[in-house]
Amino acid sequence: MRQLLPQHRAILSLFALLFGGLFVGMLMSVRPQVALSSSSSSRNSSASLSVDRIGTLREHQQELNAELSRLRDEQAELQQQSTSSQSNFEEIRTQIDQQQQMAALVAMRGPGVVVTLNDSNANSLPDEVADVNRYIIHQQQLVTLVGVLWSNGAEAISINDQRITDQTSIYCVGSTILINQELMAPPFTIRAIGDPNTLANAASNSPLLSDLWNRQREFGIGVDVKQKAQVQVPAYTGPLANRHLEVAP
Template identity: 35%
Template sequence: MEHDRPPPPGRSFRWRLGVPLVCLLAGLLLAATHGVSGGKEIRRGDAPRLVDLVRSTQSTVDRLTDQRDTLATAVRAVHGRGAGAALSAMRNRADQLAEAAGLEAMHGPGLVVTLTDAQRDANGRFPRDASPDDLVVHQQDVSAVLNALWTAGAEAVQMQDQRITAASAPRCVGNTLLLNGRTYSPPYVVTAIGDPQAMQDALAAAPLVTLYKQYVIRFGLGYSEQVSTDLRVAETPGPARMRYAVPAGPVDY
């Protein structure tokens, strides 16, 4: 006949001691959790959820968009009311001046002038008596070419890929060109629409261009003129902004 194996000595004592201890620890944990959460959901608390923030922001955007559209419709309904012929004349005049102001692209016959830094000779050397300043295109060289082209009656001028207007100010920084916040390296290409012969004559008569051509011969700087029957000059990017105005007197529309 088999008898049940008696428990090992001390087991019942450990069991009686462990159960109350576990219950006590569980109670302490629950009390600590309740204290941290303040009786609320511990994962969320008082902080808004991301999805709620997104929904609130989207609602604000939608409301402001509707408000903008309403105001734009009201402005369009009022704009020009009663102006009639005067407003139409002003718009026609603005269209006529847009081309001269560089707001529209142009194409036609003209001249392309290219300036570039000196190149090394067959042995990979520059002239011995040349200083670094003798071997690069300077701001005065670029300005001399631009001024000569304008003097010859150029209708539109572009340098690199940008239209040259009254607000343009080409600046040379070292051996690079800074134009309207963008930096360019040589060769510098100037495209001008107008009478090619008149522009060539103006370049030949310009003292600073003549001086540059002497450096071309002496130190190997680059210079070329190319006549074309159909050149394209880009429009000025972005709207034209007037910084100040001076009354010009009565305008005959």
């Protein structure tokens, strides 16, 4: 075999070094590009994921806003219904109270008059008395007085704590009087709510009560009329008689 000269070996060594350096340089230039490409790809992927996530969150937020708006509308409707129901309840309650007042089923108070009727205060009757009944309060005086008070604006009337209504009956039973099925004896205290001046004037000057006042002057019947700033009459507690009323099917 032919042997290489020393100068030839030196040239070959130089070529080897140059080639190795060039190869290493090429590698160094390629690797950063690969790394840069990989890093760019990763950032693009992350950015894409972030955009998708933001889009999903926005859609969810829109759904929540829509649900919140629906719930607010529902709440407003419920509040309106509640207000309407409360208003209807108050109206019904007012109507019931008015009906109870008209039916005398509740106690009432207000300005008015108190009229007291009593049998004669005479200690003894004259021998020539033809009619002893002239010295006694009868149902007729009570019925007439109540009618006069009603016709002059009385809003509520009671006799001896018995409320007078359109169903009240007043009857004489011997020496007593039956009112709302309760036996009563004199004195009779009639309480009436209304304008005190009007009621007092009617009780004192009505022509319908002239017989009562004549008996007061001639036979000592007790008649006393007083105006009051506050009069109280009780609720009606007697029976409620419905002769023709029945529940419809």
